[in-house]
Amino acid sequence: MPISRFYKLYLSPNRKYVKVLKNLLGFVPGNLSLYRLAFRHKSVAQNIRKGVKNSNERLEFLGDAVLGSVVAEVLFKLYPYEDEGFLTELRSKIVSRNNLNQLARKLGFDKLIEFDPKILANGRQGSLLGDAFEALVGAVYLDKGYDFTRHFLVNHIIKAHIDIHTLEQTETNFKSKLIEWCQRHGKDITFELTTNLEGESAKLFTIQVNVDGEILGSGKEFSKKNAEKLAAEKACAALGI
Amino acid sequence: MPISRFYKLYLSPNRKYVKVLKNLLGFVPGNLSLYRLAFRHKSVAQNIRKGVKNSNERLEFLGDAVLGSVVAEVLFKLYPYEDEGFLTELRSKIVSRNNLNQLARKLGFDKLIEFDPKILANGRQGSLLGDAFEALVGAVYLDKGYDFTRHFLVNHIIKAHIDIHTLEQTETNFKSKLIEWCQRHGKDITFELTTNLEGESAKLFTIQVNVDGEILGSGKEFSKKNAEKLAAEKACAALGI
The missing domain is CATH 3.30.160.20 (Double Stranded RNA Binding Domain)
Structure with missing residues (x-):
């Protein structure tokens, strides 16, 4: 084990958070502040500058794009004889808010996200979890680069948690x-x-x-x-x- | 110069096409068939299997996603204090059909695209050029990987041909x-x-x-x-x- 990894996991003051993330992600994160940001909903964000809040929304924008690109490649290669209409529709099922919300719940994001519980008062949790999942993808991308993120998504998320062939046959009701x-x-x-x-x-x-x-x-x-x-x-x- | 590059540029039977692409892209392409496919409009595609045509539409699906991801990162880093609404809007201006059509025309794609001229009869060239640009991004990605494609897009396309700050101020009329x-x-x-x-x-x-x-x-x-x-x-x- 390299010494920096050893330090992060066993000695650093953040070792508890590092371990939680390692269990969730399957790897030791580099820049912890990116991951903290990914789990910060706008309801608890603070102004860091006039009109700018430190919520996960910018990371969500980035992660949404990276996720879309990784899923596009997976489908492009998985279905060599299907046209772009098929690929587009299947991708939108995979990255739908509903599917990402479920995925994030399964991964235990509800224990990690910081948010103001008042926003849940009327039962409208909305896309809190799915948004955080996209933000997490953005954080992994900035922390580790595209190839790492692709590998993480394909092997740790898609293969383990998303049943593409079932989604293919599901017409969303x-x-x-x-x-x-x-x-x-x-x-x-x-x-x-x-x-x-x-x-x-x-x-x-x-x-x-x-x-x-x-x-x-x-x-x-x-x-x-x-x-x-x-x-x-x-x-x-x-x-x- | 490595021998494979020398062969491609000076000896191979495709050397003329390789040179055209090298002038266009700034690098020597690997898998030529990907690039040929990127420039083949559906109006001249042939059936390669029942219901499957070898047009550039699948590559366009992939390239659209990769381009979206690269542009998202560029904007994320260029505008650290803007929110995701701003980033989303500016990205959609950059990757709009109109902007990509203009870009592809400037790059001389009209000389490379294979298409049936009848489809231009009513003056509706539509998104032929912009679509081919996205397909080309898909081809570069499959041929060379993400980091290469990102570098190509940032240095050869975005910095050279896209004036982000002007687009930022343009309200599309x-x-x-x-x-x-x-x-x-x-x-x-x-x-x-x-x-x-x-x-x-x-x-x-x-x-x-x-x-x-x-x-x-x-x-x-x-x-x-x-x-x-x-x-x-x-x-x-x-x-x-």
């Missing part, structure tokens, strides 16, 4: 996802068919999703089912689920 | 861009205020953009100016300008 979420959080949900506007085709259906009295999304399609689907998708996005 | 394009291609253009649907706020304005009798975009906003802007932006996207 926003309606049932939304209903499930409302049941879990004790919210009333209704799908309402609203009357068409004058001048609109009688074949068009407009459906509004109403959660605890608040309209969270609406969809206009030529079938009720598709209108519901669209409305539910918008409501899911509004709730960050 | 889609309306004037669209009018200019129509004048250049001899098309009629009108912006039409359409009547509001019943039940909509009287304060809402809906504007349709009509190019040679075809509605290419519409926008609904609380001011005529913003509705026009939105409609023009959609029409620009539809025309690939």
Whole structure:
């Protein structure tokens, strides 16, 4: 074991945090402040300069891009005979907020993220966990470079936690996802068919999703089912689920 | 000069193409077939397997992601005190179809791209050049890896051809861009205020953009100016300008 690694793990004043990260990531991190930043939600960020907060949002921007690039390459090589439409759709399922939220929860991010618990008061945890995952990717990239990050993501995250072939076959069902979420959080949900506007085709259906009295999304399609689907998708996005 | 490089440049049967690429890229390419693929538009692609064409579209998917990641890092480091909203917006200006089309034209891609000239008949060259630029980034990445591609993009493309600080201050004016394009291609253009649907706020304005009798975009906003802007932006996207 190199001496710097030994120092970090056993002697440094941050050795406890280093060990937590090593267990999570599978490697000994270099620049600890990057990782601390990745886990700092904007609700607890401080101003470091006029109008600039030290939250994980900038790292999230960077990590989102690096993750997108790594996943693009994985899919490009995994599916040599599929076209770019297929690749784009599958990638968006893999990096969807929902999927990244689940992944981050499985990895135990909820114990690491610093945030103001008040923001969870209304049950809208939103994309807190998934955002932190992207920020972490940004931190690993700045700390260790692209090839290391790619190796980490492919071997430690994608192979271990993401079932690409199942996602490939899943059509995201926003309606049932939304209903499930409302049941879990004790919210009333209704799908309402609203009357068409004058001048609109009688074949068009407009459906509004109403959660605890608040309209969270609406969809206009030529079938009720598709209108519901669209409305539910918008409501899911509004709730960050 | 290593012998393989000498062979490629002076002896190989592809030496002419290698020299063209070297002049364009500033380095001697490895796997030539990747670069040929990057310059092959789908209009001249052949089926290589049932339903699979050997066009540049898959490489474009990959290159788009790699380019996005490199530009994200450049901006992240160039603007340490700007938030992710600023970074996202500036990146989308840099990698906009319009900007990449211009860049590829400047680099002389029009002489390298293989495409069916019929697709240019109606003046809609669209994103042919910009798409090929992204595909080229994908080719360089597969041929040489991330760090090489990043170095190539930063030093050979971004520093030489992209004025980030000017883009930062440019607010894209889609309306004037669209009018200019129509004048250049001899098309009629009108912006039409359409009547509001019943039940909509009287304060809402809906504007349709009509190019040679075809509605290419519409926008609904609380001011005529913003509705026009939105409609023009959609029409620009539809025309690939």
